[in-house]
Amino acid sequence: MNHLIAPSLLSADFLTLEKDIDMVNASEADWFHLDVMDGMFVPNISFGFPVIEKIAQIARKPLDVHLMIVDPDRYIERYKKAGATIISVHYEACDHLHRTIHAIQDLGCKAGVVLNPHTSVPLLEDIIRDVDLILIMSVNPGFGGQKFIEHSILKIERLKALISATGSHALIEVDGGVDLENAPRLLKAGADVLVAGSTIFSSSDPAGTIRKLKNI
Numbered sequence: 001m002n003h004l005i006a007p008s009l010l011s012a013d014f015l016t017l018e019k020d021i022d023m024v025n026a027s028e029a030d031w032f033h034l035d036v037m038d039g040m041f042v043p044n045i046s047f048g049f050p051v052i053e054k055i056a057q058i059a060r061k062p063l064d065v066h067l068m069i070v071d072p073d074r075y076i077e078r079y080k081k082a083g084a085t086i087i088s089v090h091y092e093a094c095d096h097l098h099r100t101i102h103a104i105q106d107l108g109c110k111a112g113v114v115l116n117p118h119t120s121v122p123l124l125e126d127i128i129r130d131v132d133l134i135l136i137m138s139v140n141p142g143f144g145g146q147k148f149i150e151h152s153i154l155k156i157e158r159l160k161a162l163i164s165a166t167g168s169h170a171l172i173e174v175d176g177g178v179d180l181e182n183a184p185r186l187l188k189a190g191a192d193v194l195v196a197g198s199t200i201f202s203s204s205d206p207a208g209t210i211r212k213l214k215n216i
């Protein structure tokens with residue numbers, strides 16, 4: 001499978017969001033990555049349902065919703081209604097991860113599990129066959145524009161091995177500090193989906209940067 005690119009709208013210009021959504025629609029990007037933060041699970045607050053519903057009205061690519069919120073079970077149905085295609089929850093935020101994953105899938109969404117930088121890949125052993133996607137955080141979640149944590153490469157390699165060993169169909173997504181320098185190494189390690197925020201939206205040619213990331 002060719003790898004996928006998921007621009008993170010956290011780094012878009014919210015004053016002219018439609019323009020950035022149109023750019024992503026017309027680009028070689030595959031998904032929209034939407035970062036939901038509640039100020040509790042992470043020390044930042046981003047956007048909620050009204051914004052996602054508006055994005056869904058004009059987005060012509062799947063919405064990949066990354067929930068950085070406490071007790072995400074409370075809201076998964078609303079994210080589905082708001083237009084989510086993929087809903088990912090943090091391993092660290094779920095007491096009953098198996099139930100949460102299946103609740104997301106029962107709604108008709110793809111279900112992802114996100115690992116913070118300190119959370120070990122082997123902890124996924126008993127859930128890996130149930131999930132559609134594993135998101136490896138390569139920064140501590142909460143903010144765009146942070147420095148990539150190199151250890152993430154090793155985690156992707158370990159995850160790739162676990163997926164192969166178990167026959168899981170899960171995709172490997174990487175999020176945080178992804179740029180044109182580390183992207184080839186992430187793909188070589190086994191990543192299937194690259195999330196990029198500031199690398200795309202801070203560049204002078206965002207669509208061109210998406211094309212470069214896609215054509216590695």
Ligand code: DX5
Nearest residue numbers: 008141142144145177197198
């Ligand atoms: C961080 C978010 C990321 C963020 C990535 O908590 O999960 O999706 O937007 O931004 P960059 O690519 O700038 O690190």
Ligand code: ZN
Nearest residue numbers: 008035066175
């Ligand atoms: Zn994210």
